Amino acid sequence: MMDPRTSAQDVMRCDLCETAMVQMHCDTCLVNLCKACVGEHFSADLSKPHKIIDFKDRKSTPLYPGCTFHDKERCEMFCKQCHIPVCITCVASDQHLGHKILKIMQVLVEKKEKIAKEKNELNETIFPTYQDIVSDVQNRISQLEKKYGDLSTAITKHGEDWHREIDKLVQKLKADVEEMKTTQLHTLQKHLDEVNKKISDINNEISSIDAALDSNDISTVLSVMPDVDEYKKLPQNILPSLPKFTPGRIQAELCKLFGTLSSISVRSEEHGYRIKTTQKSPEAASSPVIKQLLDEPQTVTTIHTEYGNLYNVACLSDEEIWTRGDITTMKLYSINQGSLLKSITTNSGYNPWDITVTNSGDLVYTDFWDRTVNIVKNEEIQTVIRLQNWKPLGVCSTSSDDLLVTMVSDGGKQSKVVRYSGSKKKQTIQFDEQGHPLYSSGILNHKYIIENRNLDICVDDNRATAVVVVNPAGKLRFRYTGHTPAPKNQPFNPRGITTDSQSHILTTDENNDCVHIIDQDGQFLRYIVCGLSEPWGLCIDTNDNLFVVKCRNRQVKKIKYQQ
Structure with a gap:
């Protein structure tokens, strides 16, 4: 049977007689009373200073906790050192001598x-x-x-x-x-x-x-x-x-x-989500928004260039791109207008081999035959790195403003990746844990390079027909050698590489006229076709738009492939 004192279908009843309606409340004993039972409650325990108030005002008076050391005492103070409520008798004792005592109401x-x-x-x-x-x-x-x-x-x-x-x-x-x-x-x-x-x-x-x-x-x-x-x-x-x-x-x-199914993976990212906030902290500003790949990538615009063959592209901003082709001049184009904005010619008179843009917006290029890595500041070319017995191939600027350079020895028998801070060598990546070469050899080959958002180092090793990915310490994580069926059922032929805000790795495939998208662990996700022919270099802007070079067509396509 439902208790009539607490039933939602009845009014509150007196805790003593259990029949009359509640009208009063004892703040000392926390008892609900009718007016007729107030006297009986007083006489039941004369040792307490009973404070009787109207029932509707029962929450207006502070309910001080009882002291655990002194019976019948209420704790109206608080010891900050001991972090406990205390009564007046406790304060007067030596136990809290010298301690900071606060009013418990504070x-x-x-x-x-x-x-x-x-x-x-x-x-x-x-x-x-x-x-x-x-x-x-x-x-x-x-x-x-x-x-x-x-x-x-x-x-x-x-x-x-x-x-x-x-x-x-x-x-x-x-x-x-x-x-x-x-x-x-x-x-x-x-x-x-x-x-x-x-x-x-x-x-x-x-x-x-x-x-x-x-x-x-x-x-x-x-x-x-x-x-x-x-x-x-x-x-x-x-x-x-x-x-x-x-x-x-x-x-x-x-x-x-x-046909076969690729394997699946379910990754768990400890910091994959961020607490929403109305204030933009640096950490929140840098945290990636989760994006989904479009089922049908879309070509946004096409930029026409003035080269015989076009090889590389690098984003200066969301409005401008640097390009590199089969001549000694590197050209800056407007993305929206398609117009030529600036030209820089190499000091050596040789064609540049690869280009990248630093975090501060400076153009960097490698000069294979001159054995140099050069930076362009205010349209002035400065040689940052000059090699001996090695020739530079690909280059990228990292999140920490280092330069990662792929290079090949003069005889073409060795290849490696070297990290530079300015002109100072910081790290060399050449062999796996068994002492085997990580990268293919050969004098004239392309090894474009990019740093992923998770700081992995990704190399597009064309001669090995593979994408080689190592962690920041240079330990091999995986090799990606293509996916079947390919759009044209031709062997994988990588020619360019980049990464996006989701840590996806994107690489062109010249033989199959497409771009492969794989995740940061090497799992194939999908192809981008979009009417590409002989795709070569590629890059990503800050909004994850993809720019892909069409080599012999001398065009750069801007493609939207994420939501």
């Missing part, structure tokens, strides 16, 4: 202010952040459902295509069998007809001989000349060879022929 106000701020933070920032996380995860679940549905549909469609092709193949093989059977039956029938004719001729011979034997006519007998020797030559034995059907090995090869 502590209460400060505590309420603190928890009010924490409540406000929970309401204003933390709770909305968790709501956003829920929305984000639900969105991913929805997208995952759709993409897995699309994947199953694609597999089903591919299976139907296979069934049609297999049906065609079965019909063709059966037709071939019928044709072979008809040919061999015709041969055997012809042979049978020839043998039957011989039998008929033999029967005729026997009949002529029988007639001669029964006749006394000398002329008739003399006219019979049986050709027995001719019939002793038996006809050839026709032995048709039946065709043999040799089925292919289904279990061993079918999966590879039909």
Whole structure:
């Protein structure tokens, strides 16, 4: 049965008589009373200073905690050193001598202010952040459902295509069998007809001989000349060879022929989400927004350049790009206008080999034949690095303003990556943990380089037909050697590399006229095609727009591939 004193369908009842309506409240004992029971409550314990107030005012008087050391004492003070409420007797004792004693109401106000701020933070920032996380995860679940549905549909469609092709193949093989059977039956029938004719001729011979034997006519007998020797030559034995059907090995090869699924990974990022805030801290400003890849990347604009062949592109800003081609001059173009803004010619008279832009906006280029790495400041070229016995290939500027340079030895037998701070060498990356070379050798090859957001170092090793990724310490993480099926089913041929805000690695594939997108752990995500032909260099702007060089077309395409 429901307690009538606390039932939501009844009024509050007196704690003593349990029948009358509550009208008063003892702030000392925390007891609800009717007016008739107030006297009885007083007389029940005369040792306490009972404070009786109207029931509606019961929360207006502070409820001081009882002292754990002195019975019947209330703690109206607070010891800051001991961090406990204390009564007047406690304060007078030696136990808290020299301690800072505060009024407990002051502590209460400060505590309420603190928890009010924490409540406000929970309401204003933390709770909305968790709501956003829920929305984000639900969105991913929805997208995952759709993409897995699309994947199953694609597999089903591919299976139907296979069934049609297999049906065609079965019909063709059966037709071939019928044709072979008809040919061999015709041969055997012809042979049978020839043998039957011989039998008929033999029967005729026997009949002529029988007639001669029964006749006394000398002329008739003399006219019979049986050709027995001719019939002793038996006809050839026709032995048709039946065709043999040799089925292919289904279990061993079918999966590879039909197509395979790449492996999946579910990464957990400890700092993947950020608390929402109305103030922009440096940390919040640098934290990446989670973006999704578009199902259909879109070409935003095309910039036409003035080269014979165009090789590299580097973003100076979201409005301007530097380019490098088959001449000694590097050119700066406006993205929106497509107009030429500036030209810089190498000091050596040799063609530059690769270009990058520093965090401060200075152009850096490598000069293979001059063995130098150069920086352009205020249109003045300064040589930063001059090599001996080595030639520079690719270059990139890192988040810490270092330069990462790929290089090859004069004889082409060795390759390595070197990190420079200014002109000072800081790190060399050349061999794996077993002492094997990380990068391919060869005198004239391209090894473009980029630093990922997670500080991995990614090299586009064209001669090895691989993307080689090492961690900041130079330890090999993985090699990416392409994905099948490729758009044109040609071997992987990387020609350029970049990374985006999501730590995706993007590399061009000249043979297949596309860009591969892989995650920071080397898992293939998808291709970008967008009408690319002979794609080479590429770069990313601050909004994750992709710029891709079309080598012989001398064009740079700006492509949107993320939401």
